[in-house]
Amino acid sequence: ASAYEPADLYRLAMVTDPVVAPDGRRVLYTRASFDISSDRRQNELWLATLDAEGRLLDQRLLVPAATSAGGAVFSPDGSRIAFVGAVAGKPQLFILALADGIARPLGTQKTAPQSLAWSPDGSRIAFGAQVDAKPLEIGGMPAKPEGATWAPAPRITEELVYRRDGAGWVTPGAAQLFVIEVATAKTTQLTSGDTDQINAGDRIEWTRDGRSLLFSAYRGADADLRANDADLWLVPAAGGAATQLTSAPGIEASAALSPDGRRIAYIGGPDAPKFYAMPELWLMDAKPGAGAVKLSAALDRPILAAEWAEDGRSVLAFYNDEGVTRVARIGLDGRVQRVEVPRIGGTRLYLPSSGGGFGYARGTFAYTSAFTDRPAGLGVARGGRQTAAIDVNAGWAAGKRAGRLEEINVKSRADGRRVQGWLLYPPDFDPAKKYPLILDIHGGPNTDYGPFFSVTHALYAARGFVVLFTNPRGSIGYGEAFANAITGAYPGQDHDDLMSAVDEVAKRPFVDGRNLFITGGSGGGVLTLWGIGKEPDKFRAAAALRPVTDWALQTYISDIGAVTWKYWLDGKAPWDDPVHYYNRSPVSLAAKWKTPTLLVTGESDFRTPIAQTEQVYGALKLRGVPARMVRLPEAPHGMGRPSQWLQSNLAVIDWFEKWRVK
Numbered sequence: 313a314s315a316y317e318p319a320d321l322y323r324l325a326m327v328t329d330p331v332v333a334p335d336g337r338r339v340l341y342t343r344a345s346f347d348i349s350s351d352r353r354q355n356e357l358w359l360a361t362l363d364a365e366g367r368l369l370d371q372r373l374l375v376p377a378a379t380s381a382g383g384a385v386f387s388p389d390g391s392r393i394a395f396v397g398a399v400a401g402k403p404q405l406f407i408l409a410l411a412d413g414i415a416r417p418l419g420t421q422k423t424a425p426q427s428l429a430w431s432p433d434g435s436r437i438a439f440g441a442q443v444d445a446k447p448l449e450i451g452g453m454p455a456k457p458e459g460a461t462w463a464p465a466p467r468i469t470e471e472l473v474y475r476r477d478g479a480g481w482v483t484p485g486a487a488q489l490f491v492i493e494v495a496t497a498k499t500t501q502l503t504s505g506d507t508d509q510i511n512a513g514d515r516i517e518w519t520r521d522g523r524s525l526l527f528s529a530y531r532g533a534d535a536d537l538r539a540n541d542a543d544l545w546l547v548p549a550a551g552g553a554a555t556q557l558t559s560a561p562g563i564e565a566s567a568a569l570s571p572d573g574r575r576i577a578y579i580g581g582p583d584a585p586k587f588y589a590m591p592e593l594w595l596m597d598a599k600p601g602a603g604a605v606k607l608s609a610a611l612d613r614p615i616l617a618a619e620w621a622e623d624g625r626s627v628l629a630f631y632n633d634e635g636v637t638r639v640a641r642i643g644l645d646g647r648v649q650r651v652e653v654p655r656i657g658g659t660r661l662y663l664p665s666s667g668g669g670f671g672y673a674r675g676t677f678a679y680t681s682a683f684t685d686r687p688a689g690l691g692v693a694r695g696g697r698q699t700a701a702i703d704v705n706a707g708w709a710a711g712k713r714a715g716r717l718e719e720i721n722v723k724s725r726a727d728g729r730r731v732q733g734w735l736l737y738p739p740d741f742d743p744a745k746k747y748p749l750i751l752d753i754h755g756g757p758n759t760d761y762g763p764f765f766s767v768t769h770a771l772y773a774a775r776g777f778v779v780l781f782t783n784p785r786g787s788i789g790y791g792e793a794f795a796n797a798i799t800g801a802y803p804g805q806d807h808d809d810l811m812s813a814v815d816e817v818a819k820r821p822f823v824d825g826r827n828l829f830i831t832g833g834s835g836g837g838v839l840t841l842w843g844i845g846k847e848p849d850k851f852r853a854a855a856a857l858r859p860v861t862d863w864a865l866q867t868y869i870s871d872i873g874a875v876t877w878k879y880w881l882d883g884k885a886p887w888d889d890p891v892h893y894y895n896r897s898p899v900s901l902a903a904k905w906k907t908p909t910l911l912v913t914g915e916s917d918f919r920t921p922i923a924q925t926e927q928v929y930g931a932l933k934l935r936g937v938p939a940r941m942v943r944l945p946e947a948p949h950g951m952g953r954p955s956q957w958l959q960s961n962l963a964v965i966d967w968f969e970k971w972r973v974k
């Protein structure tokens with residue numbers, strides 16, 4: 313067996329997006345892998361069949377990678393699957409009849425349909441999609457002659473958010489709700505307006521009689537400024553005016569109707585002047601203006617998704633808890649009962665965050681099943697135990713030697729608060745030897761790390777580093793107060809939490825105290841640059857990946873600038889309180905920087921735009937601090953294509969090796 317190596321990225325696979333059929337006896341899932349020729353992710357759609365106890369009977373490939381299937385959903389009788397694929401680079405809705413396995417295109421779509429929802433009788437499908445509008449043009453230009461090769465047209469905008477990370481430059485238009493008839497492909501646009509009329513990526517629900525559609529939207533013209541706002545709406549499926557069910561400032565979204573159609577469970581919460589709006593589970597009657605009660609009050613954890621139990625007396629909620637994803641049955645009186653569903657896991661792959669994919673129907677849970685030594689497989693559980701498992705990496709993992717993963721808990725030097733973390737050891741770890749230590753810090757900052765495999769940490773460990781990763785305050789899964797403990801102070805005591813973990817681990821005899829390294833991406837890049845400013849003598853070298861370096865710049869040029877301003881910098885504007893912005897910005901510590909620092913950022917990162925990386929690189933070089941900047945052409949915030957993840961990982965290893973005291 314060999315240790316993890318860079319090319320393994322093109323040999324492994326990962327399960328995502330499991331969907332349980334209405335009868336609870338079949339599971340659709342996506343098998344993602346990375347093609348070394350095209351250097352792109354590819355998705356196959358698979359179908360697993362279960363027996364009455366949830367054991368695996370067989371599985372088959374339904375849609376090959378060439379179709380790029382996504383968003384698959386079963387028809388109510390379970391005989392057909394609707395999904396969105398791509399034909400000649402254009403989005404296409406397909407219906408696949410399971411009886412013959414043939415995927416037939418349905419209608420023509422100009423933009424990608426999202427959140428497919430079958431009507432109860434299986435005759436129609438609702439979806440959200442963008443309707444493009446004419447782009448702005450500068451008047452007076454002469455006509456372009458036939459075949460002329462002019463410079464590309466300018467991008468002209470009057471929007472606050474004119475580019476979105478990952479999606480690219482925003483094309484003018486608005487998201488609308490549609491219904492398509494499955495037999496005739498007749499398509500009806502149910503909403504209209506110049507601004508988004510639906511949160512196209514959010515759940516769409518048919519009323520039980522098939523007459524109306526329930527969905528979320530923030531319809532104000534100031535939507536770009538109101539990231540934490542969404543209301544519930546009901547519109548007749550045959551066309552007509554939409555009725556607004558909720559209007560409170562805050563998020564009411566991901567609405568699920570109770571089996572009798574009389575109640576709505578939704579996820580969200582009121583808007584508040586704090587850093588993190590923890591998504592909670594709410595219950596209301598399905599009528600306009602009905603008051604809502606918070607069902608998840610006793611849980612104090614972020615709710616990721618919710619499904620009604622068949623008897624309508626409880627809601628099954630998926631939530632983050634101390635680095636992992638769990639399931640709770642929440643009664644309509646708010647009583648919380650844990651449901652045993654083992655090892656639900658993350659599908660981020662690049663880094664070990666929790667989350668993952670999951671589905672439920674008729675007592676069957678299907679989920680991305682996490683491992684510490686390989687990417688997620690498929691898990692199926694019934695009655696509190698795992699009944700089926702598909703490991704899409706069994707062959708590959710059998711030839712690999714992975715390092716041990718250990719959970720640690722330390723007390724923060726700031727106030728004694730518990731900080732959870734993990735240590736990943738090199739595959740051939742020998743406690744009698746000395747090892748360099750990498751502290752890797754997650755971003756978000758309201759996200760988490762958990763006990764999962766990731767290609768980044770697998771590579772660091774395989775190259776002989778002990779990897780420390782923790783959940784400092786600001787992380788999710790430890791209660792709302794913990795996630796909000798950075799309100800008005802980011803960075804602040806989260807830095808102390810991280811340093812407490814480093815100091816504790818550095819006491820272990822196998823850690824080479826001369827070779828402590830610090831890295832992190834995005835929000836983790838903030839804390840990396842903050843770390844080398846606050847503790848200039850602690851770390852041998854640093855690697856800040858796609859960092860925020862200057863909160864004023866971030867507010868002005870990021871696609872989440874409005875969130876930064878309203879929630880992360882206490883509602884103060886950079887022009888009103890520039891000192892507050894400066895004091896929280898890593899660049900304010902530039903005078904203290906002396907640690908050799910690597911910067912890695914995508915040139916198409918619109919979340920933490922590369923101007924910030926350039927700012928820090930300039931400061932380091934002007935000060936004479938050793939620095940290297942790695943720019944990834946066309947890569948967005950998520951580091952883009954597989955080879956770009958590898959470049960980012962290997963750049964960090966190369967930099968740390970360069971500076972390691974031998």
Ligand SMILES: CSCC[C@H](NC=O)C(=O)N[C@@H](C)C(=O)N[C@@H](CO)C(=O)O
Nearest residue numbers: 755756757759833834835836872875919
């Ligand atoms: C709409 S506010 C949420 C911001 C978002 N949070 C989720 O991750 C985000 O993109 N934050 C970045 C500044 C960030 O730190 N991203 C991390 C975690 O995803 C990263 O590693 O890229």
